[in-house]
Amino acid sequence: MIGAIADDFTGATDVAVALRRRGIRTLLYFGLPPQRAEAPEHDAVVIALKTRTVHKADAVARSLRALRWLRAHGAAEQVYFKYCSTFDSTPDGNIGPVLDALADAMDVPIVPMTPSSPEHGRTQYNGYLFVGDVLLGESPMRHHPLTPMTDSYLPRLLEAQSAYRSGVVTLPHVRGRGVERRLAELRGQGVRYAFVDALEDDDLMEAGRALAGAPLVAGAAGLAGGLAAAHARTRAGAGHGGAPAPEPSGPAAVLAGSCSARTLEQVHHMIEAGRPAYRLDALADQNADSLARGALAWYDTLRQGTGAPLIYSSLEPAKLRRVQEALGVERSASILEAAIGRIARGLVERGVTRLVTAGGETSGAVVSALGVPGGVIGAEAARGVPWILPSSGPALLLKSGNFGDPDLLLEASLADPRN
Ligand SMILES: Nc1ncnc2c1ncn2[C@@H]1O[C@H](COP(=O)(O)OP(=O)(O)O)[C@@H](O)[C@H]1O
Numbered sequence: 001m002i003g004a005i006a007d008d009f010t011g012a013t014d015v016a017v018a019l020r021r022r023g024i025r026t027l028l029y030f031g032l033p034p035q036r037a038e039a040p041e042h043d044a045v046v047i048a049l050k051t052r053t054v055h056k057a058d059a060v061a062r063s064l065r066a067l068r069w070l071r072a073h074g075a076a077e078q079v080y081f082k083y084c085s086t087f088d089s090t091p092d093g094n095i096g097p098v099l100d101a102l103a104d105a106m107d108v109p110i111v112p113m114t115p116s117s118p119e120h121g122r123t124q125y126n127g128y129l130f131v132g133d134v135l136l137g138e139s140p141m142r143h144h145p146l147t148p149m150t151d152s153y154l155p156r157l158l159e160a161q162s163a164y165r166s167g168v169v170t171l172p173h174v175r176g177r178g179v180e181r182r183l184a185e186l187r188g189q190g191v192r193y194a195f196v197d198a199l200e201d202d203d204l205m206e207a208g209r210a211l212a213g214a215p216l217v218a219g220a221a222g223l224a225g226g227l228a229a230a231h232a233r234t235r236a237g238a239g240h241g242g243a244p245a246p247e248p249s250g251p252a253a254v255l256a257g258s259c260s261a262r263t264l265e266q267v268h269h270m271i272e273a274g275r276p277a278y279r280l281d282a283l284a285d286q287n288a289d290s291l292a293r294g295a296l297a298w299y300d301t302l303r304q305g306t307g308a309p310l311i312y313s314s315l316e317p318a319k320l321r322r323v324q325e326a327l328g329v330e331r332s333a334s335i336l337e338a339a340i341g342r343i344a345r346g347l348v349e350r351g352v353t354r355l356v357t358a359g360g361e362t363s364g365a366v367v368s369a370l371g372v373p374g375g376v377i378g379a380e381a382a383r384g385v386p387w388i389l390p391s392s393g394p395a396l397l398l399k400s401g402n403f404g405d406p407d408l409l410l411e412a413s414l415a416d417p418r419n
C-alpha cells in the first residue's frame with residue numbers, strides 16, 4: 001500500500017489523481033484522518049497537509065504525525081512525500097527538514113526523488129529543473145508571493161535546507177536502466193537525496209520501475225504516476241480504480257488567490273468573458289471579516305443567469321510587491337486566506353455546490369474553513385486537477401496555481417443552467 005504525504009492541498013489532489021489514473025484505488029484526506037477511519041477498500045492513501053509555508057518545526061511535526069497514521073493503518077509499505085513540481089520552498093524552507101525527519105524516522109539511507117512532471121512542462125536535466133524551455137529560476141516562479149524560486153539546481157536548493165548531501169541520477173543512468181546501480185554508488189559516497197533526471201514520461205516510467213521497492217520516495221505527481229504504473233503491473237485486479245469518475249453539478253463560484261502566471265491568465269479570461277468579478281483589496285481593508293462581508297454582499301446582488309462569479313485577490317508581480325511592502329508578505333497572505341475561507345463558507349450557505357479555487361495555500365484555507373475531511377476523486381477538469389467529492393458539502397476543484405489552460409476557470413464553472 002502506498003501512503004502519500006502532500007505538502008499542500010492542490011498537490012494532494014494532483015498526486016491522488018496520478019495514482020488513480022493507473023488503477024490504484026486511492027483515498028484522499030484533508031489533514032490527519034481520524035484514528036479509526038471507516039474507509040472503502042483502497043490501495044493508497046493521500047494525506048493533504050498545509051506544510052509548505054508554515055514554520056519548520058510545525059511542518060516536521062505534522063508530517064511525522066501523518067507518517068505515524070500511515071504506519072498504524074498499514075499504508076506505509078511505500079511512503080511518497082509529494083512536493084511541488086517547481087520545488088516551491090525557501091532556503092529556510094520545509095522540503096529538507098521534512099525529508100530529513102521522514103528518512104530518519106524510517107531509517108532510510110537514500111531517498112530517490114524528482115520534481116519532473118513533463119506533462120506540465122517541468123523537466124529535470126543534470127539536476128537542473130526547467131519550466132517549459134527556461135530554467136526554474138528564470139521562470140515566472142521567481143515572482144511567487146511566498147516561495148520565490150531564483151535558483152534552478154536541485155541539489156543546491158535541497159542542501160540549503162537539509163542536514164544531508166544531495167546528488168544526481170543522470171539521464172544516461174535512467175535510459176540505460178542503471179538507476180539502482182547509481183543509487184548504490186551515491187549511497188557509498190554518503191549522499192542521502194538522489195535527484196533523478198527525467199525529460200519524458202517514459203523516463204518516469206523507468207524510474208518508477210526501478211524504485212518500486214524503495215521505502216521512501218519523493219517528488220511531484222509525475223514520479224508517483226511512474227511508481228503507480230509499476231505497482232499496477234504487478235497487482236492482481238489492477239485497473240479497478242480507474243472507473244469513470246462522477247461529474248458534479250449545481251451552482252458554482254470561483255475563488256482565486258493564486259498570483260501565478262497561469263492563474264492570472266485564467267482570471268483575465270473569465271473577466272473578458274463577462275463573468276461577474278469582485279477583487280479583494282487588502283490595501284483598502286485589512287480586516288478579513290469585513291473583506292468577506294463585502295464580497296458576500298456583492299454576491300447577494302447578482303442576478304440569475306450571469307454565470308458563475310469570480311472572487312479573486314490575484315495580482316501581477318509589480319502590484320503584488322506593493323501590497324507585500326505595505327502589509328508584509330505573511331500578513332497580507334493570512335488576511336486574504338482568512339477572507340477567502342470565510343467567503344467560501346458564505347457561498348456554501350447561499351447554495352453554491354461547486355467551488356473552484358485557484359492556488360495551493362488558498363485551497364488549503366478554503367478546505368479548512370469548510371471543515372471538509374476528504375473525498376472521492378472525481379473527473380479531471382484538467383490534467384492533475386480533479387473534482388473532489390466529499391461525502392457532504394460542495395464539490396471542490398482545487399487548482400494548482402500554474403495548472404490548466406487559460407479557459408480552465410471559466411470552463412470548470414460552466415455547465416449548470418442555474419448559473
Ligand atoms: N493581492 C495579494 N497580496 C498579497 N498576497 C496575496 C495576494 N493575493 C494572493 N496572495 C497570497 O499569495 C499566496 C498564493 O499562494 P497559493 O494560493 O499557494 O497560489 P499558487 O498555487 O499559485 O502557489 C496565498 O497565500 C495568497 O493569500
Ligand SMILES: O=C(O)[C@@H](O)C(=O)COP(=O)(O)O
Pocket residue numbers: 008010011012014015083084085086088220221359360361399400401402
Ligand atoms: O506539483 C505541482 O506543481 C502541484 O501539484 C502543486 O504542488 C501545486 O502547488 P501550487 O502551485 O501552490 O498550487
